[in-house]
Amino acid sequence: MTTPTNGGTAALPAGYRRIAFDRVASTNDEARRFAEAGAGEGLVVTAAIQTAGRGRRGRTWVSPHGNLYASFVLRPPVKPAQAGELGFGIAVAVAEAIEQLAKGALARCKWPNDVLAGGKKIAGILLESRGTPETLDWLVAGIGLNVAETPEKANWPATSLAALGGDPSVERALEMVAGRFDHWYRLWLGAGFAPLREAWLARAHALGETLRIKRNGDEREGKFVGLDPSGALVLQLADSRRETISYGEVVE
Numbered sequence: 400m401t402t403p404t405n406g407g408t409a410a411l412p413a414g415y416r417r418i419a420f421d422r423v424a425s426t427n428d429e430a431r432r433f434a435e436a437g438a439g440e441g442l443v444v445t446a447a448i449q450t451a452g453r454g455r456r457g458r459t460w461v462s463p464h465g466n467l468y469a470s471f472v473l474r475p476p477v478k479p480a481q482a483g484e485l486g487f488g489i490a491v492a493v494a495e496a497i498e499q500l501a502k503g504a505l506a507r508c509k510w511p512n513d514v515l516a517g518g519k520k521i522a523g524i525l526l527e528s529r530g531t532p533e534t535l536d537w538l539v540a541g542i543g544l545n546v547a548e549t550p551e552k553a554n555w556p557a558t559s560l561a562a563l564g565g566d567p568s569v570e571r572a573l574e575m576v577a578g579r580f581d582h583w584y585r586l587w588l589g590a591g592f593a594p595l596r597e598a599w600l601a602r603a604h605a606l607g608e609t610l611r612i613k614r615n616g617d618e619r620e621g622k623f624v625g626l627d628p629s630g631a632l633v634l635q636l637a638d639s640r641r642e643t644i645s646y647g648e649v650v651e
């Protein structure tokens with residue numbers, strides 16, 4: 400880990416402050432450490448390079464120089480079971496930022512928290528939290544956005560802002576993402592999950608199409624007909640029964 404600074408040129412919304420590292424294992428690990436040590440809401444930990452970036456479901460997030468790696472420390476007054484709702488708002492925030500940074504790009508949200516552009520993955524979100532079943536102590540929202548580099552993903556084709564003809568500046572990407580992040584975070588705190596869910600559905604990848612979902616050893620196929628009020632994916636199976644899937648991976 401290299402010595403942190405107060406960051407680069409990105410302007411952050413009021414109430415946010417930044418600790419920027421050149422190189423860390425994972426910005427989520429650092430953010431968790433700061434949260435455990437008492438850091439207040441709004442700390443943003445960034446790094447130019449991650450040597451052990453983490454993705455969902457134990458995957459590696461390959462993190463070369465040139466992309467955005469940012470983890471937000473939050474202390475929302477919600478029950479731990481609700482924390483996952485914010486992931487949908489963050490996906491919308493990142494999608495909006497991508498469309499501002501790469502003119503003409505159409506960003507879509509892939510369940511639960513991925514962001515696609517041109518059908519390829521451009522960003523991922525990793526939420527981690529600590530608390531009791533009743534109280535959330537902290538929530539760390541980690542965002543990885545391919546800005547200049549397009550590391551290959553094992554499970555889905557990938558793209559980047561640069562590949563889309565967009566702005567290859569990490570600082571500008573952070574500024575845009577943080578601005579939209581703050582908007583959706585505040586809306587969630589004030590109005591709950593419904594507006595996030597609605598905005599996410601308006602950008603949903605493959606809504607109305609047949610999807611295959613992998614869940615541990617099991618696979619399910621059906622028409623993606625919506626999200627339930629908690630954000631679980633609703634599939635309509637071949638026999639017209641509906642099944643609600645709260646975790647898993649969309650493989651097609």
Ligand code: BTN
Nearest residue numbers: 425452453454455523524541543
């Ligand atoms: C995924 O799509 O599986 C989620 C990827 C999340 C990657 C980001 S990069 C910043 C933060 N630090 C990490 O180690 N992971 C998240």
